[in-house]
Amino acid sequence: MNVNPKLRRAYSRCVVEVARGLLPDLVNDLYDYLMIDLASITYGLRDPRAFLVNVRLAIDYGYLRPSVVFVVDYSKLEHRAIAEVRAKWLRDLGLDFILAEDEPAEIRAAKECLNKPRCIVLSRDYDPLTVINEMLQPIK
16 A cells, blocks of 8 residues: 555654654663564665564564564565565564565554554554554654
8 A cells, every 4th residue: 555645745744753763762661562564674775684683683682672573565476575585584583473465564564553552663654654643764
């Protein structure tokens, strides 16, 4: 689900930066669950697997305390080959994940958040705001 450009502009006027800092500083002790739209967050990274390794290390050393769940795009045929590689990486690293088979990952992440206490979505897309009232968005 792509957001209409006019709607995206409206969202961008409504979204106000409330905090800036490292991910653990923004989520620890505030949220119990962190849903990460994997494709969105790793888009443009030279080595997306290194990002996952760093998340694993942050969890293992207690720097990142919420339960982290990655949501992997699997709704379109062109996403599936990449999704299968990402799912293997996630399994190998022992990271929790969900395949978004019937909708975009950012929407699935937001819907999953509705069923969990103190949950937030990390995504570069504004679409989760159509489902929940808050999200984290990294600086682009």
